[in-house]
Amino acid sequence: MIKIKDLQHHFKIGKKGNERHVPVLKSVTLEIGKGEIVAILGKSGSGKSTLLHILAGFMSPEKGSVVVNGQETAALKEAEQASFRLANFGFIFQNFQLMPGLNAFENVELPLKIKGMAETERKMKVQKLLEKVGLDQVAGHYPNELSGGQQQRVSIARALITDAPIILADEPTGSLDSETEKEILLLIQSLNKKLGLTFVIITHDEEVAAVADRQYRLHDGELVKGEQRHAV
Amino acid sequence: MQFKDQIDFIRQHMKRNKLRVATTILAATMGCAFLIVLASVGFGLHQTITDDVLDNNMVTQIEVAGKTDGDTELAPADIPDAELQQIKGMEHVIAVVERNQPEAEAEIMIGNRSTYSQVVLSSMEEEQKAGFALSEGKMPAKAGEVVVGYHMAERLLTEAEMEKEANGEEVEGFAGSLIGQTVELELTPFLNEGEERTESSTWEFVVTGIAKEPAKDWMTDVAIYADSSWAPIFNEELGLEKGFKNILVYADELQNVGGITDALKEDGFYVYSVTEELGTMNVFFTALKAGLIFVGTIAVLIASIGIFNTMTMAVTERTREIGVMKAIGAQPKLIRKLFLMESAAIGLIGTALAVVISYGISVLANWLVPIIILSSLGEEDAAGISIVISTIPWQLVVIASAISIGVAMVSGWRPARKATQIDIIQALRQEM
Numbered sequence: 001m002i003k004i005k006d007l008q009h010h011f012k013i014g015k016k017g018n019e020r021h022v023p024v025l026k027s028v029t030l031e032i033g034k035g036e037i038v039a040i041l042g043k044s045g046s047g048k049s050t051l052l053h054i055l056a057g058f059m060s061p062e063k064g065s066v067v068v069n070g071q072e073t074a075a076l077k078e079a080e081q082a083s084f085r086l087a088n089f090g091f092i093f094q095n096f097q098l099m100p101g102l103n104a105f106e107n108v109e110l111p112l113k114i115k116g117m118a119e120t121e122r123k124m125k126v127q128k129l130l131e132k133v134g135l136d137q138v139a140g141h142y143p144n145e146l147s148g149g150q151q152q153r154v155s156i157a158r159a160l161i162t163d164a165p166i167i168l169a170d171e172p173t174g175s176l177d178s179e180t181e182k183e184i185l186l187l188i189q190s191l192n193k194k195l196g197l198t199f200v201i202i203t204h205d206e207e208v209a210a211v212a213d214r215q216y217r218l219h220d221g222e223l224v225k226g227e228q229r230h231a232v
Numbered sequence: 233m234q235f236k237d238q239i240d241f242i243r244q245h246m247k248r249n250k251l252r253v254a255t256t257i258l259a260a261t262m263g264c265a266f267l268i269v270l271a272s273v274g275f276g277l278h279q280t281i282t283d284d285v286l287d288n289n290m291v292t293q294i295e296v297a298g299k300t301d302g303d304t305e306l307a308p309a310d311i312p313d314a315e316l317q318q319i320k321g322m323e324h325v326i327a328v329v330e331r332n333q334p335e336a337e338a339e340i341m342i343g344n345r346s347t348y349s350q351v352v353l354s355s356m357e358e359e360q361k362a363g364f365a366l367s368e369g370k371m372p373a374k375a376g377e378v379v380v381g382y383h384m385a386e387r388l389l390t391e392a393e394m395e396k397e398a399n400g401e402e403v404e405g406f407a408g409s410l411i412g413q414t415v416e417l418e419l420t421p422f423l424n425e426g427e428e429r430t431e432s433s434t435w436e437f438v439v440t441g442i443a444k445e446p447a448k449d450w451m452t453d454v455a456i457y458a459d460s461s462w463a464p465i466f467n468e469e470l471g472l473e474k475g476f477k478n479i480l481v482y483a484d485e486l487q488n489v490g491g492i493t494d495a496l497k498e499d500g501f502y503v504y505s506v507t508e509e510l511g512t513m514n515v516f517f518t519a520l521k522a523g524l525i526f527v528g529t530i531a532v533l534i535a536s537i538g539i540f541n542t543m544t545m546a547v548t549e550r551t552r553e554i555g556v557m558k559a560i561g562a563q564p565k566l567i568r569k570l571f572l573m574e575s576a577a578i579g580l581i582g583t584a585l586a587v588v589i590s591y592g593i594s595v596l597a598n599w600l601v602p603i604i605i606l607s608s609l610g611e612e613d614a615a616g617i618s619i620v621i622s623t624i625p626w627q628l629v630v631i632a633s634a635i636s637i638g639v640a641m642v643s644g645w646r647p648a649r650k651a652t653q654i655d656i657i658q659a660l661r662q663e664m
């Protein structure tokens with residue numbers, strides 16, 4: 001489903017002529033199959049988000065290849081990238097990234113609107129999903145009227161609504177207390193089982209990583225399989 | 233994204249910044265209304281003057297002032313009869329009137345009353361086709377019969393009355409009807425420089441009809457209308473050349489005047505018609521209107537700075553949201569379209585309001601300005617003057633709308649492009 005091969009990336013810092021190269025990803029190779037939950041651990045600043053951004057097509061890698069569903073994503077133009085994301089990825093962010101002007105229902109509805117789905121079909125679909133993730137009671141609430149856990153549920157629903165096969169999550173529980181974190185992790189697990197969705201979860205939290213089928217640690221620009229998990 | 237959803241999206245965004253959007257729309261409205269009202273004055277004056285020209289002219293009349301055959305120039309009197317017959321046969325020509333005037337001063341006398349007059353020698357039959365009509369009596373049937381102008385009777389004054397009138401007093405003129413009366417016509421040839429005074433001659437005519445009142449109340453008709461067969465008789469008696477000849481071609485309708493005028497011009501005739509006069513005026517007023525629209529457009533451009541600001545701020549404010557949209561999978565094209573539509577919407581609402589307001593101002597100006605002008609002229613001069621200050625034809629609405637909405641979209645262009653170029657990663661990093 002996802003094949004990352006010999007990915008390299010570095011950032012340039014400082015003014016032109018006096019710039020410093022900061023290598024973030026030196027050689028990352030990773031294969032993720034359908035229906036897997038993969039967690040990527042790592043210290044702050046180790047390049048976890050950078051890896052996810054490249055995978056999502058938010059930025060282009062300097063070297064290496066990313067193939068998703070048989071498609072080399074770096075070969076796509078910007079507009080094609082957007083369509084590709086809409087069809088293949090759902091996103092869960094640490095700080096939810098909901099639209100403040102839209103209520104829960106409308107936030108979940110947004111990707112379908114972008115897709116151009118007709119209104120009646122769309123509304124039915126959103127209604128069903130909201131019930132499934134336990135949000136039907138607060139469908140009319142705006143983000144500032146929802147708890148953190150509820151907001152993250154809305155954001156998960158938004159990621160699921162397009163039936164995308166891959167969910168990319170960057171610190172999905174980073175802003176939540178441990179109670180709520182457990183709830184969300186359970187939800188992720190059950191979605192993975194019921195719907196066969198593939199999850200890539202970025203985290204620095206061992207407990208979060210525990211829900212994964214496989215764990216990797218990003219260290220010094222390279223991925224190491226998760227045996228070292230108790231080394232910290 | 234479906235169009236309906238795009239509209240919803242924009243409406244939602246505009247609602248979130250009601251005050252800012254409202255003030256921007258206000259500026260767009262003012263700019264566009266200024267453009268429309270300013271240009272409407274050009275359109276209004278054009279209409280006033282066109283109406284004036286059409287009012288004060290025999291609009292279906294085309295005057296033939298001569299002809300050129302390349303080298304030779306022909307005066308109206310020298311144009312061969314065959315050619316006039318040809319004109320008469322043209323489509324949409326209802327009559328060709330040839331009016332002869334002896335080169336002589338004319339005076340009409342009855343008893344001790346007299347008045348200066350004009351002698352119009354013409355074919356009564358053709359004049360009638362061209363619209364000549366009587367207010368009373370009938371057309372001449374015999375050689376010694378004539379029709380006189382509507383104001384002839386009241387202008388026939390005794391010497392005492394003439395003196396009274398010169399002192400500004402009211403005078404009666406000839407009492408009763410002139411029909412059946414015999415009037416004397418005295419013709420005195422005009423004097424060329426160095427010539428001695430020539431003899432005048434007198435003829436007697438019986439009045440059978442009075443011409444109808446002239447169309448305009450400022451015209452005075454004291455002419456004497458006789459058959460054109462009198463022309464050679466007068467000329468021979470007075471020892472004159474051919475005299476003046478006026479050739480007037482009449483079209484059936486105003487819309488055909490232009491065509492006939494052009495056809496005659498092509499044949500080498502010198503012609504003059506109302507379309508000629510309107511033609512030169514149209515050039516002038518088209519230039520004036522274009523100038524006013526140009527000046528008005530500057531106001532629209534000033535308003536566009538507001539739109540540019542508002543949209544730039546909107547893009548900056550919504551950077552994070554745009555980033556999320558792009559992350560989820562919205563096309564850059566869609567993002568640009570949504571912002572362009574928003575600035576177009578501001579232009580559109582502003583224009584719609586401006587059109588309504590402009591019509592209001594136009595009506596108000598047409599009511600108020602003439603009152604001010606006429607009151608300063610005094611009552612007597614004011615009578616019969618109708619002034620249109622401002623008209624807003626649909627073409628002006630179309631032009632102004634196109635300019636306003638176009639300018640709004642152009643000023644929204646850069647902010648919209650900036651929105652599409654937002655970096656997703658940077659945008660997602662922004663705090664809420």
Ligand SMILES: Nc1ncnc2c1ncn2[C@@H]1O[C@H](COP(=O)(O)OP(=O)(O)OP(=O)(O)O)[C@@H](O)[C@H]1O
Nearest residue numbers: 011012024042043044045046047048049050051204
């Ligand atoms: N746009 C950029 N320009 C320059 N350097 C960058 C840029 N983005 C990230 N970096 C650097 O790359 C490194 C990796 O950053 P990244 O955000 O991927 O870390 P992370 O593992 O996600 O950390 P965290 O757990 O704190 O989120 C950091 O050292 C950071 O300073």
Ligand SMILES: [Mg+2]
Nearest residue numbers: 048049050170
């Ligand atoms: Mg990170």
